[in-house]
Amino acid sequence: MPKRKNTSIKEYKLKSGAKRYMFKMYLGLNSKGKKVETTRRGFKSYAEAEEAYNQLNIEKADDFVKQKQITIDEMYGLWFNRYKTTVKESTANKTAINYRVHIKPIFGRQYMDQISVKDVQTWADKLATKLVKFNDPIFVLRSFYEYAIRMNYVASNPVNSIIMPSKTSRPRRDIEDNVYTRQELETFLKVAKNYNLRAYTYFKLLSSTGLRKSEALALTWDDIDFINNTINIDKTLAVGFDNKIQVQTPKSKSSVRQVPITKNLIPVLNEYKNSEKILSNKLFHTRKGQYLSLSKPAQWLQGVYDNAPKNLKHITIHGFRHTFATLLISETNVKPKTVQMLLGHSNIQMTLNIYTHVNEQNKKEAVNVLNELNI
Incomplete structure (x- = not known):
C-alpha cells in the first residue's frame, strides 16, 4: 500500500463501522482580513479526499465558497x-x-x-x-x-x-396534421354555427384573421372598426398568480397590429353583436360581463366535435391560425412579409416555416398528378 503523503487527511469511522476521510484546511486571510478555514468530511476514499484537498488548496481566500450554504x-x-x-x-x-x-x-x-x-x-x-x-x-x-x-x-x-437533450418523445404536432382544408373548415364552421353562435363567431374570427386564442378573447367592440373594416390587436389575455385573468400587452412588438375584416366576417360579427342579451364591451364574456377563462375555447371546440361528423379531423385551437395562414399562402399570391404582418410573427423564419409546409404539400400534389398522368 503506497504511503499517504498528506497528513492533513484523517481517517474516521461511522457508527456503522464504515471508513470515511476528512480534512481541515486554512486558506488564509480574505480581503476583509478574515481567516478562511474549512472542514470537509464524508469522503469514501483517501484519493477522493486528496482530490478535494488539492482543488481547495489552489483557491484564493476570496474565492472560497462554503459547502451546504443554501438549498x-x-x-x-x-x-x-x-x-x-x-x-x-x-x-x-x-x-x-x-x-x-x-x-x-x-x-x-x-x-x-x-x-x-x-x-x-x-x-x-x-x-x-x-x-x-x-x-x-x-x-x-x-x-x-x-x-x-x-x-x-x-x-x-x-x-x-450537461449535454442538452435534442429529442423528445412528445414532439409538437406537425403543421400538416393540424390544419383544415377549405372543405373541412367549411364543415366545421357549419357544425359550430348550429352548436353555438358565440363559439361559431369565435372560430370564424380565428380562421378569418389568424388571431391567437388569447388575442381573440381579449377583444372589445372598440377594437372593431366597421368603417375601415379592421381589427386592432393591442392586448392579450394571460393567467397571472392565483389563476387570475390578466389583460396585458401582446407577445411581442410585432404582435401589435391591425388586421382586415373580410366581407364574410362582417355579417357574422354583426349577427353575434345583435344577439347579445348582456351588455358588455367585451366580445367574449361571462354572464357578469367579465373576460372568459382561457380554457373556454377548448370547451367550445369539444362541443363542436361532439356534434360533428365522425370523419371530420380534429385540430387544436392553434390549428385555426395555421389553417388561416395555409389557405392564405396556397390560394393567393401573398408575400411572406405580408403573412408575417398579419400573423404578428416576430421574425420572418416563423412565417417561412409555414411556407415550407405549404410547398411540401404542393410537391406531394405534383407527384400524385404526375402518377395519374402516367406518361
Missing part, C-alpha cells in the same frame, strides 16, 4: 422575488409552475453545491421524454445557479456542463 428551495425564494419584478406576471406565473412541478420535487431540498452534473443530466434527459418544452425548466435551474454564483453561494454551474 434549491431557498435559492428559488431569493431569485424569484427579484425575477418577478422584471417580467410580466403571466411569465412569472409560468416560471413558478415550472419550478413547482418539475424542479422542486427533484432538487428542492438538496444543497446547491451537492448536485452533480450527472444528477442534472439524468433529470434533463427524463424531462425530454415527458415535455415538449423541456428546455424551460432547465433554463430556470440554470438561472438559479448563475444567481447563486454571483451571490457567492456556489462556485460553478452544473447545468452548463
Whole structure:
C-alpha cells in the first residue's frame, strides 16, 4: 500500500463501522482580513479526499465558497422575488409552475453545491421524454445557479456542463396534421354555427384573421372598426398568480397590429353583436360581463366535435391560425412579409416555416398528378 503523503487527511469511522476521510484546511486571510478555514468530511476514499484537498488548496481566500450554504428551495425564494419584478406576471406565473412541478420535487431540498452534473443530466434527459418544452425548466435551474454564483453561494454551474437533450418523445404536432382544408373548415364552421353562435363567431374570427386564442378573447367592440373594416390587436389575455385573468400587452412588438375584416366576417360579427342579451364591451364574456377563462375555447371546440361528423379531423385551437395562414399562402399570391404582418410573427423564419409546409404539400400534389398522368 503506497504511503499517504498528506497528513492533513484523517481517517474516521461511522457508527456503522464504515471508513470515511476528512480534512481541515486554512486558506488564509480574505480581503476583509478574515481567516478562511474549512472542514470537509464524508469522503469514501483517501484519493477522493486528496482530490478535494488539492482543488481547495489552489483557491484564493476570496474565492472560497462554503459547502451546504443554501438549498434549491431557498435559492428559488431569493431569485424569484427579484425575477418577478422584471417580467410580466403571466411569465412569472409560468416560471413558478415550472419550478413547482418539475424542479422542486427533484432538487428542492438538496444543497446547491451537492448536485452533480450527472444528477442534472439524468433529470434533463427524463424531462425530454415527458415535455415538449423541456428546455424551460432547465433554463430556470440554470438561472438559479448563475444567481447563486454571483451571490457567492456556489462556485460553478452544473447545468452548463450537461449535454442538452435534442429529442423528445412528445414532439409538437406537425403543421400538416393540424390544419383544415377549405372543405373541412367549411364543415366545421357549419357544425359550430348550429352548436353555438358565440363559439361559431369565435372560430370564424380565428380562421378569418389568424388571431391567437388569447388575442381573440381579449377583444372589445372598440377594437372593431366597421368603417375601415379592421381589427386592432393591442392586448392579450394571460393567467397571472392565483389563476387570475390578466389583460396585458401582446407577445411581442410585432404582435401589435391591425388586421382586415373580410366581407364574410362582417355579417357574422354583426349577427353575434345583435344577439347579445348582456351588455358588455367585451366580445367574449361571462354572464357578469367579465373576460372568459382561457380554457373556454377548448370547451367550445369539444362541443363542436361532439356534434360533428365522425370523419371530420380534429385540430387544436392553434390549428385555426395555421389553417388561416395555409389557405392564405396556397390560394393567393401573398408575400411572406405580408403573412408575417398579419400573423404578428416576430421574425420572418416563423412565417417561412409555414411556407415550407405549404410547398411540401404542393410537391406531394405534383407527384400524385404526375402518377395519374402516367406518361
